[in-house]
Amino acid sequence: MNKEYIIKDSLTTLVIAIADHQQTPNESYVGTCLDKVNNVFKPQWMKNQDDILCLFQVCLEISPTDINLVVKCCKLLCKVLPKLSIGEENLLKNIISWTLSCIFHFKACVQHSEQINEILNFYVCTIQTFRNLNINNNKIISNVMALLLQVLEKIENKSEDPLKNIDALTYIMFLDATVVIIKDYDHINTIGIYIIKFMEQSINQKNYMQSYGQEALKYGLQILSQLIDQSKQWTHDNFNKLLPIVLVYLRYGLIFDPSKFPNDLQPSPIVQWENPSRLDIVPTINMTNKRRQKKKRITESKNKVPKFVTISVDDEVLMDVRDSDFSEDEPCTSNIIGHITLDIRLLAAQIMKKMFTIVEKKMLLGYLYTIVDGPMNIQNCLISEVGNSVREPSSRVRATIITAITSIFNGSKIFFAQAQYREKKGAFTTWSETLADYMITMHNTLLKDFNMETHSVRLVLLHCFSTVISNTPYTRLNKSLLKSVLDAILAYTKCEPCDNYxxxxxxRCLSSVFNSELPEFEKELLIEKRTEIVNLCLYLFKETKLFLESDQDNTQMIVRRQCWQILNSYCYHYHGLIENRMLINIAIEDMKYTKQTLLRKNILSCLKQMSAVSEGDDYKSARLEKWKLIFRKLIPPMFEEKDPQTLPILIESLSTIGSDLFNELEDELIDSYCDELHMFVACEDQNIQSAAIATLGTLIKYEKLSKNPIYIRNTIDGLLYVSSVNKVNSVQEKLAWTLNCLSEILVDNWDLYEIEDEKLLCLAKAALSTLDRKPCRACGTRALGLLLSLIDHTDVTGQQFGPLYEDSINILINIANGNDSMKNRWNSCNSLGVLYQTNSIQKLPETLKNNVFNTLSTLIINCCNFKVRHVACSSLMYNRRDLYGNNYSKMWHRLFDAFENAQNLPHICEYKHQQKLINQLCASFCNLCNLLEPSDISGLTYLFDSRLHVIQNEMGKFCNSNDIPNYSEMLAATHNHLHNILKTKQITSKQEEIVNSLLNMFDNH
Incomplete structure (x- = not known):
């Protein structure tokens, strides 16, 4: 018989049966018809959409009071739902409404649980279909919410009657299934308020220690978890209500005395934070060791080597902890109630972890008292020594709590700095001390827990330690926290048997410790432990040696890599690591295993750091020996190999040799290396190319190469080639850096090299081309100014360099006046000052020179950055009167304007630069006085009479200052020049009066 006919026939029979049932009830017959339809509606037969829609419409005609028929309909419709087509929004709305209506007609009876599950299963499938069809109809959601309000009211009106509370469980299960489609904030807030009230009221009710009551609590927490996922704003707005709920339910099943629960469930923050600003943070965030050492490493240049973006050693990922790792069960989980209480505590811990991740850090830290020190604080879950509390018996729950603690500290360093800075300013002292106490308490709790924990939780704890250490301002705490951390964790590196994870x-923790800013006594502790740390690494190198041929993912190889990583970090504290020949030899041997790319990257980074931190005479012989070994045994095979992952690190590490040490290396080692380096400038791999370009810039400043014309010419050719073919940002950044280094060498030793005029112009054009990119501008603008200044030493005509000069000056002016970084504007002003003094600019239109002067003289008055004002002012200090030309008088007026405006801070951050600016303005005042001629005084009479008092106090301070370079010679020269003017017979009495007024400012000197 035709399948389609069978389906239609069964549907027709069902329609008639339902119609008759509405007139004369016959539940048995309708049930038989439903069974028949269920048998013929097989997934492979359901192709006609009309039949599917008809079945839904027919089933919706069944009264919600006919529970048995409703259950059969739900079983049948579950099979058909996946076949429903897009565009049936109203049908789905009616199905949801019909299903919710059905649950109101259940009688309170435990035996109905199977029927409820069938209806709930169908309801969940309906909601899932609603989501899968991407239906975004607010009207439908509003209709669903209208029905949900009835559910919420029934949940709220629960009583001590157990049967009614079984109904409440049913309602809350359906609510849990519905929340996933609720997106609107108002709807989320409506549901959230009801559920929060439900959870608060349930905590002390004895009947909620029964299984059905605990199930309701479990679903209530699941609803809260979904609401938190749905709306971060709602979580933030209700954090003070959610926090006590999760803290209380974290102890659920472990505290049976209701009097132990706090009466006040509404905590208040102990501090109101302001948004962190540069004022709050900058003075207290010290430069990290990495940045400090990197800055120290490049001592030959005024600008820092651009950062290499692709060759940093990746942190090893701590192995993910799976649920199966938590195999131990808590003692009370041998029955259903025990399992449910565990689920409740686990859900509470998971909600807490989500909240701590979502809410703003300043709000979270404001509630630290409740979290760390309140009656339901989370420390009680980890250790048993606190009060009469019971330690959380489930390792999975403890691990989740520890992850939540990690979230508290993750990214909180900026707020710790703010609290400490305010303490320095005389405010916020109490909070700073409290904060320190809380951090110490958390440290101690985690350390106590570590000693008694299971293996799986220890892994989570170690990740927590790493985060806590990285974000804790140890320098401000007066406790030996570092020692306690080291004592706790080092014991687990050589224990037998020892797990590699x-x-x-x-x-990971050790690396975090070594990379942190530490107080002096903690640094001394690290140095005292140098033998223990180095011997530990040597022991593990020996243990893992047999696995060097294994895959990189082998845990033994991860351990070996981590050893090199901690040695790299340890260099910051113990600079003598380079003297350990055994480590150097192991490094050279490990580098032979070419497939161990990650290991080799760690080794090279460690060798580079060893060299960088050990500058000076103390370790000179060890550094020289190491570099000779590298040049002989490491560089030749790696240069031949050309591995794009490791070769850039090796090339970059050569910038840490230092000029003195480089001079002592044999020529046969250096010559071949330099030739290869020039070849790598044209390498197709951008990482290798970038590293080679930047390293050329550092080496060119070494005396042995700076006096080598061949090396200089080869470097110029390489840079011009790169400028013409590679416009990638990372390469251009290194190009700008090296052009800057090259330009400084050319300015200092121009007569030593025979540079063609055309190449000089090409170099200037290359520097100009880098200014299109912000990261290149600091070095590019400086290089451009120096290279153009060299035109004075050539035979290039104005017609040849004129257009380049004009374009360059216009671009430099735009950068100086633009909304660019301080460093870029600073270097642009410096280059404008250099170009203003060149002979070449005299051959160009006067307007160009005036534009430079107007730009710099305006910046000294109104630039919002005082460092830029300072360099603009110094760029306008010339020792020749003719360089000012007609702008000399204007310079006096601009200088007085600058003095007046220097008293007004555009931002509080500029306060620390204010005095340096004023000192520079005073120096410029002295310079202008030193160039003053009697003929100038008449035009400046009114200015001196009306505004000389503006600078009198500042000049008095300047004359009595001892920390300004060459100020004595400057003041003496100015004083003598003004005396000589008085000796001139041609000056008038008014002019003499003004000169005496000027001279009085220097008489105290």
Whole structure:
């Protein structure tokens, strides 16, 4: 018989049966018809959409009071739902409404649980279909919410009657299934308020220790978890209500005395934070060791080597902890109630972790008292020594709580800095001390827990330690926290048997410790432990040596890599690591295993850091020996190999040799290396190319190469080639850096080289081309100014360099006046000052020179950055009167304007630069006085009479200052020049009066 006919026939029979049932009830017959339809509606037969829609419409005619028929309909419709087509929004709305209506007609009876599950299963499938069809109809959601309000009211009106509370469980299960489609904030807030009230009221009710009551609590927490996922704003607005709920339910099933629960469930923040600003943070965030050492490493140049973006050693990922890792069960989970209480505590911990991640850090830290020190604080869950509390028996819950603690500290360093800065300013002292107490308490709790924990939780704890250490301002705490951390974790690196995942976690913590700013007594502790730390690494190198041929993912290889990582970090504190020949030899041997790319990157980074931190005479012989070994055994095979992952690190590490040490290396080692380096400038791999270009810039400043014309010419050719073919940002950044280094060498030793005029212009054009990119401008603008200044030493005509000069000056003016970074504007002003003094600019239109003067003299008055004002002012200090030309008088007026405006801070951050600016203005005043001629005084009479008092106090301070370079010679020269003017017989009495007024400012000197 035709399948389509069978389906239609069964549907027709069902329609008639339902119609008759509405007139004369016959539940048995309708049930038989439904069974028949269920048998013929097989997934492979359901192709006609009309039949599917008809079945839904027919089933919706069944009264919600006919529970048995409703259950059969739900079983049948579950099979048909996946076949429903897009565009049936109203049908789905009616299905949801019909299903919710059905649950109101259940009688309170435990035996109905199977029927409820069938209806709930169908309801969940309907909601899932609603989501899968991407239906975004606010009207439908509003209709659903109207029905949900009835559910919420029934949940709120629960009583001590157990049967009614079984109904409440049913309602809350359906609410849990519905929340996933609720997106609107108002709807989320409506549901959230009801559920929060439900959870608060349920905590002390004895009947909620029964299984059905605990199930309701479990679903209530699941609803809260979904609401938190749905709306971060709602979570933030209700954090003070959610926090006590999760803290209380974290102890659910472990505290049976209701009197133990706090009466006040509404905590208040103990501090109101302001948004962090540069004022709050900058003075207290010290430069990290990495940045400090990198800055120290490049001592030969005024600008820092651009950062290499692709060759940093990746942090090893701590192995993910799976649910199966938590195999131990808590003692009370042998029955259903025990399992449910565990689920409740786990859900509470997971909600807490989500909230701590979502809410703003300043709000979270404001509630630290409730979290760390309140009656339901989370420390009680981890250790048993606090009060009469019971330690959380489930390792999974403890691990989740520890992850939540990690979230508290993650990214909080900026707020710790703010609290400490305010303490320095005489405010916020109490909060700063409280904050320190809380951090110390959390440290101690985690350390106590570490000693008694299971393996799986220790892995999570180690990750927490790493985060806590990285974000804790140890320098401000007067406790030996570092020692306690080291004592706790080092024992797990050589224990028998020792798990490698645990070792990896320990090494992550050690790296965090070594990379942190530490107080002096903690640094001394690290140095005292140098033998223990180095011997530990040597022991593990020996243990893992047999696995060097294994895959990189082998845990033994991860351990080996982590050893090199902690040695790299340890260099910051113990600079003598380079003297350990055994480590150097192991490094050279490990580099032979070419497939161990990650290991080789760690080794090269470590060798580079060893060299960078050990500058000076103390370790000179060890550094020289190491570099000779590298040049002989490491560089030749790696240059031949050309591995794009490791070769850039090796090339970059050569910038840490230092000029003195480089001079002592044999020529046969250096010559071949330099030739290869020039070849790498044209390499197709951008990482290798970038590293080679930047390293050329550093080496060119070394005396042995700066006096080598061949090396200089080869470098110029390489840079011009790169400028013409590669416009990638990362390459251009290194190009700008090296052009800057090259320009400084050319300015200092121009007569030593025979540079063609055309190449000089090409170099200037290359520097100009880098200014299109902001990261290149600091070095590019400086290089451009120096290279153009060299035109004075050539035979290039104005017609040849004129257009380049004009374009360059216009671009430099735009950068100086633009909304660019301080460093870029600073260097642009410096270059404008250099170009203003050249002979070449005299051959160009006067307007160009005036534009430079007007730009710099305006910046000294109104630039919002005082460092830029300072350099603009110094760029206008010339020792020749003719360089000012007609702008000399204007310079006096601009200088007085600058003095007046220097008293007004555009931003509080500029306060620390204010005095340096004023000192520079005073120096410029002295310079202008030193160039003053009697003929100038008549035009400046009114200015001196009306405004000389503006600078009198500042000049008095300047004359009595001892920390200004060459100020004595400057003041003496100015004083003598003004005396000589008085000796001139041609000056008038008014002019003499003004000169005496000027001279009085210097008489105290």
């Amino acid at each position: 645990l070792r990896i976690g320990v090494f």
